[in-house]
Amino acid sequence: MGTIILVRHGENDWSKKNKLAGRIPGVHLNEAGHQQAHAVAQRLAALPIKAVYSSPVTRCAETAAYIADTHRLTTIFVDEMAEVEYGEWEGKKIKKLAKNPLWRAVQFFPSRMRFPQGEALREVQFRGIQAIEAISARHEKEIVVVVSHADMIRLLLAHYLGVHIDLFQRLAISPASASILQLSPDGMVRVLRVNDDGPLHMPSGPEKGKKDKKTAKQRKQSDQESMPLRGKDDKVSHQATILPAADGNKPARAPHPVSSAALDEEE
Numbered sequence: 001m002g003t004i005i006l007v008r009h010g011e012n013d014w015s016k017k018n019k020l021a022g023r024i025p026g027v028h029l030n031e032a033g034h035q036q037a038h039a040v041a042q043r044l045a046a047l048p049i050k051a052v053y054s055s056p057v058t059r060c061a062e063t064a065a066y067i068a069d070t071h072r073l074t075t076i077f078v079d080e081m082a083e084v085e086y087g088e089w090e091g092k093k094i095k096k097l098a099k100n101p102l103w104r105a106v107q108f109f110p111s112r113m114r115f116p117q118g119e120a121l122r123e124v125q126f127r128g129i130q131a132i133e134a135i136s137a138r139h140e141k142e143i144v145v146v147v148s149h150a151d152m153i154r155l156l157l158a159h160y161l162g163v164h165i166d167l168f169q170r171l172a173i174s175p176a177s178a179s180i181l182q183l184s185p186d187g188m189v190r191v192l193r194v195n196d197d198g199p200l201h202m203p204s205g206p207e208k209g210k211k212d213k214k215t216a217k218q219r220k221q222s223d224q225e226s227m228p229l230r231g232k233d234d235k236v237s238h239q240a241t242i243l244p245a246a247d248g249n250k251p252a253r254a255p256h257p258v259s260s261a262a263l264d265e266e267e
Contacts, residue, residue: 001140001141001182001183001184001188001190002136002139002140002141002142002143002144002182002183002184003142003143003144003180003181003182003192004132004135004136004139004143004144004145004146004180004181004182004183005044005049005143005144005145005146005178005179005180006146006148006153006156006157006178006179006180006181007040007063007064007067007145007146007147007148007176007177007178008063008147008148008149008150008153008173008174008175008176008177009029009033009037009055009057009059009060009062009063009147009148009149009175009176010029010032010033010034010035010036010037010040010059010062010063010175010176011029011030011032011033011036011175011176012027012028012029012030012033012059013027013030014027015175016030017093018093018094018095019091019092019093019094020086020089020090020091020092020093020094020097021059021083021090021091022083022084022085022086022089022090022091023057023082023083023085023086023090024090024091025058026058027057027058027059028058028059028062029059029062029063033059033062033063033175033176034062036063036175036176037062037063037065037066037067037176038066039176039198040063040066040067040176040177040178040197041066041067041069041070042070043178043198044067044070044145044178045070045071047143048142048143049067049071049073049143049144049145050073050139050142050143050144051073051076051135051138051139051142051144051145052064052067052068052071052073052074052075052076052144052145052147053075053076053077053078053081053135053144053145053146053147054075054076054077054078054081054146054147054148055077055078055081055082055083055147055148055149055152056077056078056079056082057082057083057149060081060147060148060149061075061077061147063147063176064145064147067145067147078131078135078146080127080128080130080131081128081131081146081147081148081152082148082149082152083149083151083152084115084118084119084121084124084149084151084152085115085118085119086115086118086119087115087116087117087118087119088115088116088117088118089115089116089118090118102115102116106121106169107169108166109166110122110165110166110168110169111164111165111166121151121155121165121168122165124151124152124155125155125156125158125159125165125168128148128152128155128156129156129159132146132156132181132183133183136183137185140185150173153173153179154168154169154171154173155168156181157171157173157179157181157191157194158171160181160183160189160191161191171194171195172195173195174195174197175197176197177195177196177197178193178196178197179191179193179194179195179196180192180193180196
């Protein structure tokens with residue numbers, strides 16, 4: 001049974017500005033994005049990864065390079081794993097797009113949605129599935145990494161989880177997170193991880209402009225809860241690798257906890 005680690009690219013300035021970067025060239029990882037890409041590469045460093053595949057879009061290529069360099073591999077670019085073709089929506093601010101009547105379709109009826117002068121999300125899901133199945137066939141008993149985008153990874157996970165595409169937006173995929181599939185030639189599917197980015201995080205705090213009415217005791221408790229989980233030896237438990245052994249049985253080391261980070265607007 002082959003193992004495919006789906007990694008989302010790291011953060012970029014377009015996502016910080018809540019703009020839809022799409023396939024616009026030259027959208028690079030920002031400083032935080034490079035740190036995230038380095039971190040996920042280190043988390044995967046101990047695994048016997050045999051190949052690193054990536055969307056050809058710049059921010060994915062830069063993220064994949066960290067992982068490939070760690071394993072002394074060359075990144076293999078797969079056009080089918082590229083970002084959605086958002087057409088006329090590309091480069092626009094999310095706040096403006098949310099006022100478009102089609103925004104409701106994107107959120108609630110994506111199976112029937114086609115971006116103006118762009119792709120239908122059902123087409124994106126299909127090309128992604130075809131690419132993953134081809135990669136799986138080439139690596140039936142190996143571990144490989146595929147670096148892609150939030151929408152693509154959500155669409156793939158929805159398919160392999162048996163979730164209708166109209167519900168795919170419920171899946172959160174954070175920057176530089178890892179989601180893990182095991183695919184067997186006989187058709188068996190296992191989804192081992194979803195949106196794993198290391199340590200647990202507390203949910204987002206109060207909105208800007210609203211006074212935090214927590215007592216000192218409540219803030220102290222919140223700070224303690226936001227710390228990484230610790231093991232019996234009082235060492236941070238999220239330093240361990242995120243995968244079980246290649247045979248899918250007992251994990252070689254303790255797994256990372258799954259993040260509850262909020263969904264990033266920009267894909």
